[in-house]
Amino acid sequence: MEHGQRRPSPGPPETPDPLAAAAATARTLEDLAALLRDLRRRHARSRRDSSLTYRELAGRTGWSHTAIAEYFTARTLPPTDRFDALLEVLGAAPGERRALASARDRIEEAGRRGRTARPAGRSARRGSPATGDGQGASPEPASAQATHPGPAPAPAPRQLPAAPRMFTGRARELAFLDAALREQTQTGGTVVVCAIGGMGGIGKTWLALHWAYRHLDRFPDGQLYVNLRGFDPGGQPVDARTVLRGFLEALGVSPSAIPVELEAQAALYRGVAADKRMLVVLDNARDTAQVAPLLPGGMTCTVLITSRRKLTGLLATNGACAVALDALPEEEARQLLARHLGRGRIAVEAEAAATLRTCCAGLPLALSIVAARAATQPDLSLTALAAELTATPGRLDALDAGEPQADLRAVLSWSGRALSPAAARAFALLGIAPGPQITPAAAASLLGVPRKAALALLRELDHAHLIQRHAADSYRMHDLLKLHAAEKAHAECALAERQAALRRLVEFYVHTACAGARLLAPHLPAPLLEDLPPGCVPHPLPDSACAIAWFDVEHASVLAAQQSAGSHGWDAQVCHLAWALEPYHRRRGLLQDRSAVWLLAVKCAQRLPEPTVRAHAHQMFGDACAEQGRTADALQHLRLALSLTEEAGDLTGQGEIHHSLGGTWERHGDDRRALEHALRALLIFRQADNPYRQARALNGVGWLQTRLGSHAEARANCLAALALLREHGDHQVGESAILDSLGHIACRMREYDEALDYLQQALTICRDRGQGFLEADILHHIAEARLGQNRADLARDCWLEAHGHYTAQHRLADARRVKQLLDMLDREPAR
Known part of the structure; x- marks a missing residue:
């Protein structure tokens, strides 16, 4: 053309x-x-x-x-x-x-x-940058410019494993990670490093990957991932040089340009990653030294690290934030199992599914293994699987799906490889320790080492997420970890070593608890204890407040120690612990626990030669039965106790049993028969010249007399009891009971101001001494006095508080009685 x-x-x-x-x-x-x-x-x-x-x-x-x-x-x-x-x-x-x-x-x-490169200049259609908050005017296109593509860079790495399909829960932890990323975005801060820690099988990798996939759009320059194999069947962590070489090649660095020395590799890696908006996931790290060279430079990357150890060095030197994973809550465990098995199957065997959740104790890996077994063995019902898991000797056998990564025992064992020999021994022996928790003082006796050394071992195990610090001075171990530890103890420790360790721990509880009981009830005759075994050091208790605090922390462990002593045939220790727990149980109103420890003491005392020990066990169990309204059982054991004390010629013991019989008949509603036993007890204690017991018996007589209408005589006896008690020492625990009786007597005599004076004194002592059991009765009597003053509003408040105490103490008959009085107030017009 x-x-x-x-x-x-x-x-x-x-x-x-x-x-x-x-x-x-x-x-x-x-x-x-x-x-x-x-x-x-x-x-x-x-x-x-x-x-x-x-x-x-x-x-x-x-x-x-x-x-x-x-x-x-x-x-x-x-x-x-x-x-x-x-x-x-x-x-x-x-x-x-x-x-x-x-x-x-x-x-x-x-x-x-790798064919498209972002040109050095702007594209002909690229507009001006957006404003930081996205609220400004839309960017307009710039003038057309010629573009010349440069050398093609490597594509952004996409190394993350697949997202976990069954991930469930962890809302708090995800929110924490979101907040860390948001803070970096808003402040332009340095690299975000988050260390996700927890025991094996707790779901650290799942959390990291789930969060990563939720935020892929925030990392346009790619995602790097490596399993560092810090805790792995192979037992050999991945070398940092190997990881850095792989990362650098993924970021487009020619293999020939990668240095040999670790420091030079790390420097090159930091430089290449400095301006990238990239996620780096360092999974299954052994320790801080392994991950330190793998941290990118610049201010725009985010690093997630998972480890079975607490990377405290990383937190201290790199400003990392820690996310500690615990067992799943019940609802999240239920959701995870339902996602695996389907809600239909769960609904068909709901009870078995609940048992499975309980046995897995909120451990995601355990729940997944159970689900895998149920899926691959369609003929295996959830009920049969639950039966396997509840069989204590082989419970971990049921959590094995046939492969190392799906064998809970194997997965848990990998954590022990990083422990020192002393910590590995401590971990095993902690598995046989009774109770849900252990303090450093108790651990020292269990391990037979000084307290300082025991504390160091506990910290090493806590650092490895094999135990967890539960409170200021106690540690707990996950149920399944404890089973694994107990297996290790039986496999690696000789029978004699296990028995000696357990005996030291039981004696620690016996001697410390008995010392605490003597502080709480100095009037009670203490049992004769055996010598301490070598390596056992009781915890010092300087005063009654410290004793109460110690029992509050160690109560569950002391109960478990008594059970353990019973299973090993250590009968004297069983009875000593029952005696030691008595003052604490009465102060806290723990009627069911009181009954349980004395029932075990009755069984074990039958094998002891001393009839007085057997009699005391029968008496105290009978007394506990009476408080629970089990009159027939109470009378049976109290009569056995009385027979044994009569055969042994134990006059003081006979007086105590008559005192208990009086209380039993009173609770049964027969005040006259109760008064007969109370008078017998008073006579015996006068013969024995025991002022404290005389005062207590006089108070018992006065209490029953006012119930029978003899108020003046009752007041005289209770005043005599108060004078006798004050004359012979400071027994405020007994004094509060007498003041309560005097207040009740004054109320019966319509002397309400005097009644309230006595009752307020009694209440103050109870609250100062932590006597929750008697506090409920005093509040009930204060309510009666307030009602007598025509102050129904104040009476209602006291009865509501008393009802709460009675309910918490499982004193259901007393709770029902107070509820009836409250209902009566609600029906009557305000006074």
Whole structure:
């Protein structure tokens, strides 16, 4: 064709869609972002309104406004589903959607192959950067500039393993990680390093991967992942040089350009990663030394580290934040098992499913193993599987799905490889320790080492997430870990070593508890204890307040120690612990525990030669039965006790049993028969010249006399009891009971002001001494006095408080009686 000639037009020209036409030529991320901005402006014109801000778009889509800003400023390629949703929100026509989707896919594919490079200058369609908060005017395109592609970089690494499909719960931990990332974004802070710690099988890797996949759009420069094999069947952690070489190659560094020395590799890695917005997941780390060279430089990367150890060095030197995982709560464990097995199967065998959850103790790996066994063995019912798990000797056998990663025993064993020999021995022996927790003082006796050494071993185990610090001075071990530890003790420690360790621990509880009981009830004759075995050092208790505090912390462990002593045939220790717990149980109103420890003492005392020990056990168990309203059982054991003391010529013991018989008949409603036994007890204690017991017996007589209507005589006896008690020492525990009796007597005589004076004194002593059992009775009597003063409002308050005490102490008959009085007040008009 000659220069200047024009080709004839074949007809009227078509008017193609400009946006679709531009999408057909888009080749870079900047081109795509510019098209999105054009679409946003067109959407605004169609609405005759300003352009949707990033925050408004975030509100319509449910994504973060930061992610929206990154899509419109060419920092991140939107995922397919988000891109399609964004086009719909902005009103793109079907043809435009197809053209834009093709452009997006073309750009992603080119980036994957390494053929598309972001040019040094801006694309011809790239606009100005968005404002930081996404609220400013939409960026406008700049003047067209020629672009020349540079050398093609390596594609962004995508090394994360698959997302965990069954992930459930962990809302608090996920929120913590979200907050850390948000703070980095808002403040432009340094690299975020989060160390996720916990025992084996607790779900550390699952949490890291689940969180990572929730935030992939925040890491456009890729994700690096490595299993450092710090705790692994192979037993050999991955060397940092190996990891760095793999990371550098993934980031596009030529293998020939990677140095040999670790420090040079780490420096090159920090430089390459310095300006990247990238996630690095360092899974299953052994210790801080292994991960320190793998931390990227700059201020834009995020690092997640999982480990079975507390990486305290990392926290101290790198400002890392710690996320400690514990067992799943009941509801989250239920959801996880239901996701594995299906709600239908769970509903069919709901009771068995509940047993499975209990046996797995909230450990995600254990729940997954149970589910895997149920899925691969369709003939195995959940009921049969639950039966396997409840069989204590082989409980861990049922948590083995046939492969090392699905064998809980194997997974737990990998943690022990990093322990010192002394800590490994301590871990095993802690597995046979009775009770849900242990203090350093108790652990010292169990291990036969000084307290300082025991504390160091406990800290090493806590650092390895094999035990968990529960309170200021006590440690706990997960149920399944404790089973594993007990297996190790039986496999690695000789029988004599295990028996000696357990005996030291039991004697620790016996001697410390007996010392505490002597502080709480100095009037009670103490049992003769055996000599301490070597290596056993009781915990010092300087006063009664310290004794109460010690019992509050160690109560469950002392109960377990008594059970353990009983199973080993240490009968004297069983009876000593029952005696030692008596003052504490009475103060705290723990009637069921009191009954349980004396029942065991009755069984074990039968094998002891001393009839007085057997008699005391029968008496105290009978007394406990009476408090629970079991009159027939109470009378049976009290009569056996009385017979034994009569045979042994134990006059004081006979007086105590008559005192208990008086209380039993009173609770049964026979006050006259009760008074007969109370008078017998008083006579015997006068013969024995025991002032404390005389005072207690006089108070018992006075109490029963006022119940029978002899108020003046009752007052005289109770006043005599108070004078006798005060004359012969400070026995405030007994004094509060006498003051309560005097208050009740005054109330019966309609002397309400005097009654309240006595009762308030009694209440003050009870609260100072922690006598919860008697406090409930005193509050009941104060309510009666207030009602006598026509103060029904104050009476109601006291009865409500008393009802709470009675209910907590399982004194159900007393609770019902007070509830009836409260109902009566509600029915009557206000006084």
